[in-house]
Amino acid sequence: MKQFIPVLTTVLxxxxxxxxxxxxxxxxxxxxxxxxGIILDLAKHDxxxxxxxxxxxxxxxxxxxxxxxxxxxxxxxNGGDHFAITITEEPGDIPRRKADLERDMLxxxxxxxxxxxxxxxRSQFPDEDLVFIHFYQVIxxxxxxxxxxxxxxxxxxxxxxxxxxxxxxxxxxx
Numbered sequence: 001m002k003q004f005i006p007v008l009t010t011v012l013x014x015x016x017x018x019x020x021x022x023x024x025x026x027x028x029x030x031x032x033x034x035x036x037g038i039i040l041d042l043a044k045h046d047x048x049x050x051x052x053x054x055x056x057x058x059x060x061x062x063x064x065x066x067x068x069x070x071x072x073x074x075x076x077x078n079g080g081d082h083f084a085i086t087i088t089e090e091p092g093d094i095p096r097r098k099a100d101l102e103r104d105m106l107x108x109x110x111x112x113x114x115x116x117x118x119x120x121x122r123s124q125f126p127d128e129d130l131v132f133i134h135f136y137q138v139i140x141x142x143x144x145x146x147x148x149x150x151x152x153x154x155x156x157x158x159x160x161x162x163x164x165x166x167x168x169x170x171x172x173x174x
Contacts, residue, residue, distance in 0.1 A: 038052075038053040038054070038064055038079070039051070039052050040053065042066065042075065042087070042171075043171060045066065045068060045075055047087065047089070048141045048142070048144070048170060048171045049087065049139065049141065049146060049168055049169065049170060049171055050169055050170075050171050051066075051085070051167050051168050052166075052167045053079045053167065054163055054167065063079075064078065064079035064080075064083075065077075065079075072086075072088075073089075074087060074088040075087040078151075082156065082160045082163075083160070083163070083164055083167075084150065084154045085148055085149065085151060085164050085167070085168070086148070086149050086150075086151055086152075087147070087148050087168065088147050089144060089145070089146055089147075090145065090146075090147050091145050092137075092138030092139075092145055092147040094117075094118075094119055097119060097136050098111070098114075098119060101123075107123045107124060107125055107126075108123070108124050108126060109121050109123050109124075110124075112133070113135075117138050117139070118135060118136070118137040118138070118165055119135065119136050120133070120158075120161055120162075120165065121133075121134055121136075122134075132155065132156075133156055133157065133158050133160075133161045134149070134150050134161070135148075135150055135161050135164065135165045136148075136149050137149070137165055137168070139168060139169075139170065141170045141171075148165075148168045
C-alpha cells in the first residue's frame with residue numbers, strides 16, 4: 001500500500017494543476033474585454049483625418065497600414081480582409097455619383113442609404129448573382145474636401161461597408 005501513495009499523490013497533483021488552457025482563456029477574455037479600437041492618425045500624410053478601424057479582432061491578425069499611391073493621388077488604408085478604403089482630396093459630388101449610377105448600362109445599382117454626405121449602394125451585373133456593396137462619402141475639413149470610398153477590388157458585406165463608412169472622421173482640433 002505504501003508503494004501506491006507516491007503514485008496516487010503524483011496523479012492527484014498533476015490532475016489539479018491542469019494544462020493552463022482554462023487560465024489562458026480567462027486571461028484572453030479579460031484582455032479582449034478591455035481592448036480598444038485601432039485609430040490611425042493620417043496627419044503625417046498631410047490629411048487632417050483619423051480612421052477608426054474598430055475591434056482589432058476584425059482585422060484577422062493582420063496589421064493596419066496606410067499607403068500613398070502617387071499615380072492615383074490617393075491614400076489607401078487597409079486592415080485585414082474586411083477593411084480597405086481609399087481617400088482622395090477632391091471636391092466630392094454625391095448627385096453626380098448618383099447620376100453616374102443611373103446611367104451605368106452594364107450594372108444595376110440600388111441605393112441603400114442616401115444621406116447629404118454619403119451614399120451606400122448595391123451593384124449587380126444582370127446575368128450574375130454577384131452583388132457588390134459600395135459607399136461614397138464626402139468629408140469637408142476646413143477649406144479642404146476629402147472623398148472616402150471602399151476599395152474597388154474588395155468584396156464587402158453591408159456590415160463591413162457601414163463600419164468603413166463610419167470609420168473616417170475629421171481630426172479633432174488640438
